[in-house]
Amino acid sequence: MNLENLMLLSPFIAVALASIAVMLAATLWKTRFPALLITVVGLGAGLASTGALVGRAPAAVTPLLLINGYSLYFSGLVLACSLGVALLSMGYFARREQGPVQFCLFLLLSTLGAMVIASSSHFASLLLGLELQGAGLYPLAAYARFTPASIEAGIKYLVPSTVASAFLVFGMALVYADSGVMDFGSIAAIGRAPAMSLLMTVGLLMILSGAAFKLALVPFHLWTPDVYQGAPAPATAFVATVSKAAVVGLLMRFFAPFTDHGSNAVAASLWALAIASMFAGNLLALRQENIKRIIAYSSIAHMGYVLVAFLCGTALGIVSATYYVTAYAITALCALAVVSLLSHAKETESLADIRGLALRRPLVAFLFAVAMMSLAGIPFTVGFIGKFYVLSAGVQSRVWPLTFSLAVSSAIGLYYYLRVVIVMYRHPAPASEKDAGPSAMAGMSRPLSAAGMIALGTAGVLLVCFGVYPGPLFDFIAWMVGS
Amino acid sequence: MNHRTALISPLLPLALYGAAVALIVCGMVVTSHFAGGRRKHRPTTPPYESGMTPTGSTHIHLSVSYYLVAMFFLIFDLEAAFIFAWAVSLKQAGWSAFVEMLVFVGVLMAGLGYLWHEGALDWGPSARRSKSKPREESSLQARGDDVRQD
Numbered sequence: 001m002n003l004e005n006l007m008l009l010s011p012f013i014a015v016a017l018a019s020i021a022v023m024l025a026a027t028l029w030k031t032r033f034p035a036l037l038i039t040v041v042g043l044g045a046g047l048a049s050t051g052a053l054v055g056r057a058p059a060a061v062t063p064l065l066l067i068n069g070y071s072l073y074f075s076g077l078v079l080a081c082s083l084g085v086a087l088l089s090m091g092y093f094a095r096r097e098q099g100p101v102q103f104c105l106f107l108l109l110s111t112l113g114a115m116v117i118a119s120s121s122h123f124a125s126l127l128l129g130l131e132l133q134g135a136g137l138y139p140l141a142a143y144a145r146f147t148p149a150s151i152e153a154g155i156k157y158l159v160p161s162t163v164a165s166a167f168l169v170f171g172m173a174l175v176y177a178d179s180g181v182m183d184f185g186s187i188a189a190i191g192r193a194p195a196m197s198l199l200m201t202v203g204l205l206m207i208l209s210g211a212a213f214k215l216a217l218v219p220f221h222l223w224t225p226d227v228y229q230g231a232p233a234p235a236t237a238f239v240a241t242v243s244k245a246a247v248v249g250l251l252m253r254f255f256a257p258f259t260d261h262g263s264n265a266v267a268a269s270l271w272a273l274a275i276a277s278m279f280a281g282n283l284l285a286l287r288q289e290n291i292k293r294i295i296a297y298s299s300i301a302h303m304g305y306v307l308v309a310f311l312c313g314t315a316l317g318i319v320s321a322t323y324y325v326t327a328y329a330i331t332a333l334c335a336l337a338v339v340s341l342l343s344h345a346k347e348t349e350s351l352a353d354i355r356g357l358a359l360r361r362p363l364v365a366f367l368f369a370v371a372m373m374s375l376a377g378i379p380f381t382v383g384f385i386g387k388f389y390v391l392s393a394g395v396q397s398r399v400w401p402l403t404f405s406l407a408v409s410s411a412i413g414l415y416y417y418l419r420v421v422i423v424m425y426r427h428p429a430p431a432s433e434k435d436a437g438p439s440a441m442a443g444m445s446r447p448l449s450a451a452g453m454i455a456l457g458t459a460g461v462l463l464v465c466f467g468v469y470p471g472p473l474f475d476f477i478a479w480m481v482g483s
Numbered sequence: 484m485n486h487r488t489a490l491i492s493p494l495l496p497l498a499l500y501g502a503a504v505a506l507i508v509c510g511m512v513v514t515s516h517f518a519g520g521r522r523k524h525r526p527t528t529p530p531y532e533s534g535m536t537p538t539g540s541t542h543i544h545l546s547v548s549y550y551l552v553a554m555f556f557l558i559f560d561l562e563a564a565f566i567f568a569w570a571v572s573l574k575q576a577g578w579s580a581f582v583e584m585l586v587f588v589g590v591l592m593a594g595l596g597y598l599w600h601e602g603a604l605d606w607g608p609s610a611r612r613s614k615s616k617p618r619e620e621s622s623l624q625a626r627g628d629d630v631r632q633d
Binding site for chain 1: 600
């Protein structure tokens with residue numbers, strides 16, 4: 001372990017040190033502020049050192065980790081989203097008895113796992129990253145442990161996730177039994193070969209199903225709505241952004257060689273997963289009355305859109321998929337920041353709760369409306385640009401079934417996204433005002449947390465900026481991913 | 484044919500031995516069932532607890548600190564396993580391994596300090612129940628408590 005390697009590992013070291021420092025801070029000071037400060041500083045230091053490493057990439061640190069432009073981009077995305085979630089948790093837990101210290105700890109550990117996933121180049125480091133990320137995510141989902149819904153979310157995430165990990169490990173064992181290699185470079189060489197053995201195909205499909213579970217692709221999506229609904233809002237934001245971004249990074253790194261020619265079983269399964277996710281996600285969201293469940297089902301559909309770009313098998317496809325993941329992460333963070341900011345003792349999550357929001361809090365309602373439009377893919381938002389790139393990649397590669405599915409299913413999606421916007425801009429129902437009583441009214445007039453507003457405002461500004469002027473970000477991604 | 488017998492012959496004594504063991508054990512159980520006397524007095528039915536009469540109910544609630552102890556054991560046991568492996572190759576591994584081991588033990592110590600602060604080392608039911616009380620007082624109470632009363 002020489003100095004050069006330590007330099008390359010500096011983002012990981014920053015986050016790991018921050019998690020230990022949070023533990024020590026929790027023992028030294030009674031207040032919650034030092035732990036939050038250390039979390040934000042640690043994630044910021046990780047982000048800064050990720051940026052500083054761009055000049056040094058690509059470089060392999062031990063056979064386990066490969067630091068290249070691709071992994072650095074996804075690490076940076078993961079860290080930025082995590083920073084947003086940490087800011088949200090400040091305001092969220094300020095109004096609760098339960099402190100945010102352990103939340104910060106799990107957040108940091110899970111972020112570290114996500115970074116390892118995004119940088120892994122070997123089965124061992126991939127598994128280690130996935131387990132570390134999961135070990136942080138289960139307690140995050142169950143963090144509000146005095147509410148049964150949160151416990152339910154934790155269990156519903158833990159049990160299927162363990163099964164998915166078992167599939168993944170079994171698949172790795174089969175790949176190793178057939179080929180005798182465990183590093184991604186050698187497996188990519190097998191993927192480019194014209195024919196694959198049956199054992200190899202089965203192994204790869206099992207690995208794919210494990211990854212599809214983490215991305216909540218149909219038919220591995222059953223845990224998603226309950227986990228999104230039951231988890232505390234910042235934890236939901238974490239599941240929606242960080243864990244998705246890391247696994248998409250892995251998926252594109254690991255499975256890209258198998259999509260060059262669409263004749264093998266892996267590419268065919270990815271096609272089926274993409275089409276099923278786009279339709280099932282959008283159709284299941286139509287009748288939902290809960291905002292978090294709507295976002296959960298929409299995340300299923302959006303991961304299907306990402307797969308469309310990825311399955312083009314071209315450089316433009318990879319860049320578009322990366323852009324789309326970035327766009328989705330910004331939008332989901334913006335939408336869930338609103339849910340997190342508006343929640344007081346009870347989570348603000350049903351459509352009835354936000355009725356007439358535009359009259360009470362015009363700015364928050366506007367940002368939430370913009371986020372919904374970005375999810376729907378309406379122009380001047382980053383979601384529209386992302387969808388535009390995905391469609392152009394699809395048309396360029398002539399993957400017509402996927403392209404048509406995307407167009408039809410996103411048209412279906414318009415209904416439930418705009419429904420949320422309409423509810424916010426309607427007059428509040430007089431009967432519900434009376435039922436809500438003085439406590440709800442007090443909640444409506446209280447000031448929103450400043451840290452949370454910073455996260456929401458940044459996400460909102462980026463959402464509109466990249467929607468109006470997407471060129472620099474697209475060129476940056478093309479440069480990072482291409483290098 | 485020759486290599487087949489070579490394959491079978493080492494397994495044959497093992498199979499015979501296994502069959503003999505099964506036969507003797509079954510024979511002992513069956514013979515004692517039929518030949519042995521049967522007494523149905525009161526002291527023969529309750530479970531055997533080292534010769535004394537059983538006290539209390541079997542439906543006791545074990546405190547969760549049982550799992551904490553198990554977790555501590557796992558942490559320290561794993562730590563010891565890694566340190567043993569490092570210690571036998573101390574000279575060959577050199578200073579870089581020494582630093583790495585320091586980091587490893589340092590992380591575990593930080594974790595232990597955190598657990599200590601969280602009260603994971605205050606075993607016993609009342610220490611966990613009354614979290615707001617000062618820690619010294621509650622841990623003293625814990626010693627007087629019986630686990631079965633929890």
